[in-house]
Amino acid sequence: MGQRTEFRCFEVGVPLRHVTGAVLLALALGLGACRTGTDDVRRWGTTVQGPRKLIAVLTHDKYSDEIRLEAAMTLISMKPRNGRRVGIEGADDQPGLMGALTQLPPSARAGLISKLVPALETEIRKPPPVSQGGQAAADPTVPYKDAAFALLTHDGGRLVGDPALKQRLRTVLSTWVSTNFAQRLEDSSQMFSVKQVVTELKADAVRTLPNLIAPGAVKIDSLSDFVADFGDPATKLAASQRLVAVATHTSSQEWINQKSPGVEAANKASKLNPTKEQFQAQLAQYQEEELMRVFASMKRVGGAPVVEFLLKFAQDKTQSDKRRAGALAALQGNLDRTNRQQASAVLAVAGGEDTPDMVRDVALQRVGEFPRAVVVEDLYKLFASGNWKVRWVAAELILRMSDTSHLPEFFDKIGKAKDMAITEPLRYGSIISEMKGSTKPEDAVRSQLGSKEPVPARLTALGYYYAKGTGKDLGTISNYASDRSKTPTCKEGAQDCEWKCNVSADGKQETKDITTVGEFVEFCVKPAMEKRGAK
Numbered sequence: 171m172g173q174r175t176e177f178r179c180f181e182v183g184v185p186l187r188h189v190t191g192a193v194l195l196a197l198a199l200g201l202g203a204c205r206t207g208t209d210d211v212r213r214w215g216t217t218v219q220g221p222r223k224l225i226a227v228l229t230h231d232k233y234s235d236e237i238r239l240e241a242a243m244t245l246i247s248m249k250p251r252n253g254r255r256v257g258i259e260g261a262d263d264q265p266g267l268m269g270a271l272t273q274l275p276p277s278a279r280a281g282l283i284s285k286l287v288p289a290l291e292t293e294i295r296k297p298p299p300v301s302q303g304g305q306a307a308a309d310p311t312v313p314y315k316d317a318a319f320a321l322l323t324h325d326g327g328r329l330v331g332d333p334a335l336k337q338r339l340r341t342v343l344s345t346w347v348s349t350n351f352a353q354r355l356e357d358s359s360q361m362f363s364v365k366q367v368v369t370e371l372k373a374d375a376v377r378t379l380p381n382l383i384a385p386g387a388v389k390i391d392s393l394s395d396f397v398a399d400f401g402d403p404a405t406k407l408a409a410s411q412r413l414v415a416v417a418t419h420t421s422s423q424e425w426i427n428q429k430s431p432g433v434e435a436a437n438k439a440s441k442l443n444p445t446k447e448q449f450q451a452q453l454a455q456y457q458e459e460e461l462m463r464v465f466a467s468m469k470r471v472g473g474a475p476v477v478e479f480l481l482k483f484a485q486d487k488t489q490s491d492k493r494r495a496g497a498l499a500a501l502q503g504n505l506d507r508t509n510r511q512q513a514s515a516v517l518a519v520a521g522g523e524d525t526p527d528m529v530r531d532v533a534l535q536r537v538g539e540f541p542r543a544v545v546v547e548d549l550y551k552l553f554a555s556g557n558w559k560v561r562w563v564a565a566e567l568i569l570r571m572s573d574t575s576h577l578p579e580f581f582d583k584i585g586k587a588k589d590m591a592i593t594e595p596l597r598y599g600s601i602i603s604e605m606k607g608s609t610k611p612e613d614a615v616r617s618q619l620g621s622k623e624p625v626p627a628r629l630t631a632l633g634y635y636y637a638k639g640t641g642k643d644l645g646t647i648s649n650y651a652s653d654r655s656k657t658p659t660c661k662e663g664a665q666d667c668e669w670k671c672n673v674s675a676d677g678k679q680e681t682k683d684i685t686t687v688g689e690f691v692e693f694c695v696k697p698a699m700e701k702r703g704a705k
Contacts, residue, residue, distance in 0.1 A: 599633020
């Protein structure tokens with residue numbers, strides 16, 4: 171038996187043509203003494219031909235289940251070569267673990283996988299490494315996670331036939347994603363990214379992610395995106411509640427107090443010496459930027475808690491215009507279109523006399539998301555606002571959610587308007603010209619041109635011709651050039667309210683004050699029609 175060590179060192183994968191006859195004879199006589207042990211398997215993981223030898227062990231039924239499992243785990247743990255995990259995915263000239271499993275007979279594969287899954291679970295559940303010196307340590311669980319995901323998805327998921335084993339893989343992968351989430355999200359050493367894992371596992375992978383959404387947490391945007399895309403209703407509700415807590419904290423004085431030392435240190439590092447007022451402005455801007463990020467996540471997740479918070483925030487007049495507008499913007503797509511209370515809350519902001527234009531514009535955009543029947547009456551009530559711009563944007567919104575069958579109602583309401591600006595009939599007429607419905611827009615406006623119709627309604631009808639009329643329509647409106655009915659007057663101090671048109675005189679442009687309906691026709695409407703020619 172003096173030759174035993176030599177037989178033991180004869181390794182799997184050596185071509186027989188390189189073996190002498192004497193050695194073959196010795197092998198035949200002493201084959202029982204030649205064994206591949208776990209030490210051999212582990213050592214091969216570090217050699218050039220190691221993957222080939224490990225695959226041979228894995229695919230030969232003469233080896234014990236223990237050795238074959240060791241070969242599989244060694245393939246998984248092998249360091250990448252030329253950027254590829256050849257142990258798992260293989261190389262151009264040889265298969266990896268997944269390819270080898272595919273080659274096994276179904277019964278042998280099932281037996282090996284039944285042992286491989288628990289082994290992977292053990293490795294995947296090991297605690298993440300502790301960062302040292304500010305540098306993230308390499309995560310030793312990554313290759314095992316990648317192997318588990320490959321098992322679950324390779325060949326259309328046919329490698330793992332046992333539903334219970336599949337569920338174990340899904341469970342351990344979901345746990346892995348939610349553990350050390352921020353670091354693992356950015357780990358570029360993975361074969362399969364966190365996003366790929368979540369996309370495959372869907373609701374299972376994100377069920378515990380809301381627990382990570384908290385004041386001061388990182389990657390809240392990514393957490394929110396995953397929950398929004400794949401979460402079930404309960405998960406989304408939990409995330410909605412957690413985001414409200416984050417937004418409440420971010421908008422608080424406590425947040426300012428926490429961040430002040432960091433901002434102060436950054437100023438010193440940059441050799442800045444702001445005044446007290448400038449320092450407070452820095453903090454306010456920082457807080458606003460962070461709040462906008464939270465609002466963006468709220469918009470993605472939505473949910474009743476988020477909507478309630480954002481509506482209250484938008485109505486809070488102590489908040490800046492940008493913050494209030496940001497809250498309203500985050501409500502896009504999240505409002506309950508049948509909820510009149512929500513509609514009334516948004517309309518209250520839109521119709522407030524002291525609501526800043528920036529906030530009002532976004533509020534009216536949100537109003538436009540509700541069905542016409544839910545909001546039209548409240549929008550018409552805004553026609554009585556002392557601010558002509560409130561009526562203007564409300565009227566535009568009504569027209570955009572209406573068809574031509576609603577025009578008689580609109581003309582009746584607008585006919586009672588006071589303090590109208592010239593901007594209004596010109597814009598209303600333009601929108602009317604593009605409206606759809608069983609009645610043609612031109613037929614609807616002609617009925618409003620009579621002298622008995624209220625001036626605001628007549629001006630709006632004439633606004634249609636300003637936007638759409640051509641030279642061939644001049645005969646329709648020519649008689650109105652002599653209409654001496656007074657145009658509306660602007661309320662004193664009304665911003666941007668005027669009655670003026672630019673007219674050509676002696677080849678020059680000059681501004682003409684408009685005081686009558688006839689002047690509106692002569693100096694505003696007819697020139698616009700004549701430019702279009704007789705189409």
